[in-house]
Amino acid sequence: GAVVSQHPSRVICKSGTSVKIECRSLDFQATTMFWYRQFPKQSLMLMATSNEGSKATYEQGVEKDKFLINHASLTLSTLTVTSAHPEDSSFYICSASRTGFEKLFFGSGTQLSVL
């Protein structure tokens, strides 16, 4: 079946540094990928839609200059959290769909802790 790989699974960084998270579709091409943020025991909040070859579409309230998204190929999207602060600490998850968007495949998630 389709698999989405996400790395790293966990990262701890100092306040002010930038962190890059990678999301890869392993056995299919994904023109669209989605990035979410999830706090403990809460829902998945869509941050942005990543489109291959074009700019990402950000949800209202998400700072595009802080959460940089690059979708340079049909199998790779990256999320860079710039100048991270403790309030950015969260579980970040990506997803992609093979076709039709009825079924989303999720990456394993990245737990970001900013000290």
Next chain:
Amino acid sequence: GQSLEQPSEVTAVEGAIVQINCTYQTSGFYGLSWYQQHDGGAPTFLSYNGLDGLEETGRFSSFLSRSDSYGYLLLQELQMKDSASYFCAVRDTQAGKSTFGDGTTLTVKP
């Protein structure tokens, strides 16, 4: 705005049947999906309804009534491993964007 409502917690015993309801109010509707998420893990797809009616996949079934903006996930022959959070999600644009409910924590007891 977009909103999905589902119960926050459900408890049941092994072997029982449980139904998790989801009502939604969204600006667009292209389908209702259900996902399971264990603590610390990623969501995994369970079921999808694009049209009214019942979809059955093994022990899991999902139902949709578009006129009532309502759906449910039915889990049969509950097992301990079914203890997890369950999210309903509405695909509200043709481009695939989905809005997720707050999740239902299912606890299965022996």
